[in-house]
Amino acid sequence: MSLTRVQRNAQKAGRSLANRETPFIYNEWYVVALSRELSRELTPRTVLGRQIVMFRKEDGTPVALDNRCGHRSFPLSRSTLDGDTVVCGYHGLRYNDQGVCVEVPSQCNCAGISIRSYPLHQQGPIIWIWMGEPEEADLSKIPAMPMLEEGWVTSEDYMPLKASYVYLHENLLDLTHLSFLHANTFGTPDYARAEFDTDIGEDRFLLKRYVVPTRLPPVWAKPTGLEGKDAARITTSDFVSPALHIVHAEFYDVSLSEAERPDQRIKTAHIPTPETATSTHYFVVHGRNFAREENEVTEFMHEQLMAAFNEDVVGLEAMEELLASRSDDDDFFEISLKADSASLSMRRYLKRRAEAEAAEREADSQANPQTQVAKPVQALA
Ligand code: FES
Ligand SMILES: [Fe+2]
Structure with a gap:
């Protein structure tokens, strides 16, 4: 099949992006x-x-x-x-x-x-x-988990995901899917068109979305007391490391002045640990800094959020299944949109890191063939 110019450009750009065939990053x-x-x-x-x-x-x-x-x-x-x-x-x-x-x-x-x-x-x-390399194991490199600090109440969970961790990271830096994949849980129709800012650094990728004013879905409206009110919903997706992504959310009644607004924040750690090239251990630690004594709020939010995150699992697994069934990828391309800018930078970073580590391992094994700890062969499932 001959590709259009847009498709060919997309195919070329895709060569610098991490995907399900990219080696793992060990030193994390x-x-x-x-x-x-x-x-x-x-x-x-x-x-x-x-x-x-x-x-x-x-x-x-x-x-x-x-x-x-x-x-x-x-x-x-x-x-x-x-x-x-x-x-x-x-x-x-x-x-x-x-x-x-x-x-x-x-x-x-x-x-x-x-x-x-x-x-x-x-x-x-x-x-x-x-x-990773045993001599580089250093506890100070463990990323910060702000929801585990004092004053926050947390719940945690685990879901097996039959898809590459790369696409889970991308999903988390992409907030435009909320209106569609999560239409029945925590997405609202206005979400996809809302304003956003990005902050793209060397190894840190952040996307902030402002949905103001909006009506909150029940998972946020009930615990914050904002049911039926015009509210602000501000969400920041923060790629912290190949092993951690934190989503920060804040909500307030837009009729209140800044001084009158209660401090109601949510922080959710999405933790993708690669199992194989095409499967991921998906851990979640969810925290809030309000209604801290109310166990029923913890249970309600946990249940609602995990139902929403399960929609991501189902979607990502469907994509993985489709990718795995392709036999000829000569005409494969992924067209990217403006809203994908943070995730594209993040995928380029993962690929650079993975390839640099792989090259270092290769050089080490050539220099010291006997002292190398064998690394697993990464095969597509
Ligand atoms: S003792 Fe473990 S395989 Fe023989
Ligand atoms: Fe999602």
């Missing part, structure tokens, strides 16, 4: 689990294409190891947790919480046998993991 802290998911059970999970196993030590500290016995690849998640050690279910090699083998039942010497362990850090309801 990612959320690996909700804190409540980890216990004394051996819990497997695939993160950035690598299978890991997690558990809590007897003192509650979370641990993550490769889920592959160093002897013959038996999954440690199907083995036994004994105190703070894991005993492989095949021939009984015993690993400590650092992945060091401390016992081989069939011989007295186990020196030098180990598997990889991953730094974890629990922060309130979530657990972060570092899958």
Whole structure:
């Protein structure tokens, strides 16, 4: 098929954008689990294409190891947790919480046998993991989570998403879809045409949308007491890192002066952790700074928001299914719109970061072939 000039230009521009084929970015802290998911059970999970196993030590500290016995690849998640050690279910090699083998039942010497362990850090309801170069794991690089500060009430959740994390990030920097994909939940017809500002930096991408005046959907109108009133709805989508996106929302009655408006803010962390190239662990931590004692408000908002975010999951999975079914991509293009400017910059950034890391890994493995920790092959599912 011959493409039009617009389509050809779109195809060319697309070559610099991250997509489902872009390698993972390893040198970031990612959320690996909700804190409540980890216990004394051996819990497997695939993160950035690598299978890991997690558990809590007897003192509650979370641990993550490769889920592959160093002897013959038996999954440690199907083995036994004994105190703070894991005993492989095949021939009984015993690993400590650092992945060091401390016992081989069939011989007295186990020196030098180990598997990889991953730094974890629990922060309130979530657990972060570092899958990158071990010497670069630095807790100060964990991005700020303002809704976990004092004075905010939060709830959290998890949804498996069968689509690339790149498109979830793009979806979050794109507020024009609210009027359509979320027409039955938190979108309103005026949303797509509303004014917006962007703030595009080296590694920070922000989009702010002003819907003023508007009528709020029930998820926001009920808890803020703005039902039936002309309200302002100001939403900021903030790409913080490849592992975190925060949406800030504020609402007020437009008939009130600035001094009269109650401080009612919402902050929602959307946390996309790549599982494979085409699947994502989608964690959500939602917070508000008002009606803090009212549990029914927490439950109402949580339920309504997760129903809306599930619409994103359904939409992104439908797109992924369509992309996966294409056999010939010679005529593939994505036409971008003015409203996509922040997400285009963000996708270019993800691609640059991913390719720079991949080149560094390649150079390292050529320079030190024996010392390299094998990276998983990223295959499209
Ligand atoms: S495979 Fe684990 S001990 Fe042999
Ligand atoms: Fe959405």
